[in-house]
Amino acid sequence: MSRPFRLMIARRGAEALLREEGITSLPVDPFALAAGRDITVEGKPEAHDGVSGMLLRHGNSFGIVYATHIPNEGFQRFSVSHELGHYFLEGHIDQLLKTGVHVSRAGFVTADPYELEADHFAAGLLMPETPFRMEMENYEPGLAAVDALAARCVTSRTATAIRYAELTRAAVAIIVSTGGVIDYCFMSDAMKTLPKLSWLRKGTKLPIGTVTARLADDPDQVRAGATVADEADVRDWLGGTTKASVSEESVGLGGYGKVLTVLSSGAISREEEGDDEEDEDDLVERWTPRFR
Incomplete structure (x- = not known):
């Protein structure tokens, strides 16, 4: 599966989660979504910079720690949503939490495929199409x-x-x-x-x-x-x-x-996509994950 398609699947996966949760309006609260899954969310001390957040696992319990060194609510909400991406997206927990802790750098700043997928999940979660x-x-x-x-x-x-x-x-x-x-x-x-x-x-x-x-x-x-x-x-x-x-x-x-x-x-415009876009949407729909 190509990278662009995987990123699209990540965004659509977040939107599928919102539909299943009955969330249809803005803004979306990632803290409430985490609480609904019994995921503990905490801000880490401002002195600890360099990362945007962490996803932790102990047995069957999960926690999210997000950075507070940047006093920007939007950045912090995106960081929490990024960690939710790692929690929900297929294969991320098995690949990234082998030691029980995964450290993230959210915000489209890395080429790592797992981090990019989590970034696009966060975008789809907080800004559903x-x-x-x-x-x-x-x-x-x-x-x-x-x-x-x-x-x-x-x-x-x-x-x-x-x-x-x-x-x-x-x-x-x-x-x-x-x-x-x-x-x-x-x-x-x-x-x-x-x-x-x-x-x-x-x-x-x-x-x-x-x-x-x-x-x-x-x-x-x-x-x-x-x-x-x-x-x-x-x-x-x-x-x-x-x-x-x-x-x-x-x-x-x-x-x-x-x-x-x-x-x-306003002087540059694209042509209508037509059937190609509909075919792509059908393909994405078949690959979009469902969440319990």
């Missing part, structure tokens, strides 16, 4: 939409932006960078339709002359959570052969030392 799409329709594409959705779902800007890029029909690209160097980029399906794109790779520098690059050059502004905006040519960011104007909005993520950039355009 149907209510998220309904909420998304209330806003024009851009950073303001990401912020509004993050407030509604009680999730971090970064996790919300990634989920937004996955589900929106608008042309959107989400870029996270540190010190002027790109950590990762997520693009919506509409943005991916641009021909001959130069995919942004981890470790490459931000495009010279962009307002994002200028913000990244000022660590004080990044820590202060400064926001900048401009119009840019999509080719300056993503290459390709199509000249199209995009809105470039960036915000410093405070103590993380990172910059979140949202590129959006």
